Ligand SMILES: CCC(=O)Oc1c(C)cccc1C(=O)O
């Protein structure tokens with residue numbers, strides 16, 4: 122037919138040659154994967170300023186210019202990473218939870234790269250994923266980190282399910298769900314964003330689920346990110362610290378999976394496979410827009426009961442982990 126689905130190749134941001142699905146039309150090749158859901162499309166925002174881009178995207182559905190090549194070899198590593206990582210996250214949700222794209226109905230996944238000028242950000246803007254190139258000093262292009270892409274797409278999953286209000290404790294849970302799934306997709310560590318830092322002392326990552334306090338808290342640099350409810354941020358910045366207090370729930374998830382003794386409370390870990398199922402079930406069946414940390418604990422306990430039984434070691438791990446981070 123007029124559009125053929127073929128294999129494309131190209132180097133990503135770390136110089137690895139990747140292969141991925143592309144579309145061939147009228148002799149040109151596009152970053153359009155029609156084999157997953159209703160499609161995965163990666164386009165170029167051509168450094169349009171972030172605010173203007175967001176207006177165009179949300180008001181007029183403008184997402185950027187098609188990235189096209191005259192051969193199936195793609196030459197923009199930032200776009201290659203965005204496309205390949207989006208395919209990987211799609212496959213994770215399908216395989217792990219049977220979810221077909223972020224809405225369960227195969228919703229088209231659109232990523233725009235090169236948003237803004239040296240923009241140190243990435244976001245799900247309610248309709249699509251958008252990625253800045255980073256300033257090249259501290260950050261490299263944000264599409265280069267699989268955990269960042271999984272984080273952004275999980276915002277879309279959350280929006281279609283619990284739709285946790287993006288402020289205060291529900292906002293911190295919104296952020297935490299994205300960090301937890303980010304760490305589960307990028308399975309080799311418990312850091313978030315370690316791959317987008319320009320190598321150097323900052324290469325530890327944006328946040329750590331394993332040891333939140335090991336990374337300086339941007340809102341209170343003398344301290345690390347909070348790893349106990351008593352250390353939560355209570356100010357107004359960052360919508361009430363949604364990117365800060367997420368670390369309290371992140372630590373609980375880490376303890377449930379890997380175990381450990383935290384502030385004198387010991388949790389026996391149950392592993393990543395069961396932990397991801399507990400959080401996905403809590404997110405999609407029990408959490409609501411106004412759920413706070415206490416409701417999160419209840420939702421995770423109920424999800425563990427549903428999945429593994431009332432008196433299971435999984436339920437005990439959830440109870441111990443939330444006790445360890447001071448959430449009742
Ligand atoms: C791990 C990805 C992440 O946190 O992206 C954001 C950045 C870098 C700045 C502002 C918001 C976000 C977000 O997606 O929450």
Ligand SMILES: [Zn+2]
Pocket residue numbers: 272276296299
């Ligand atoms: Zn986020």
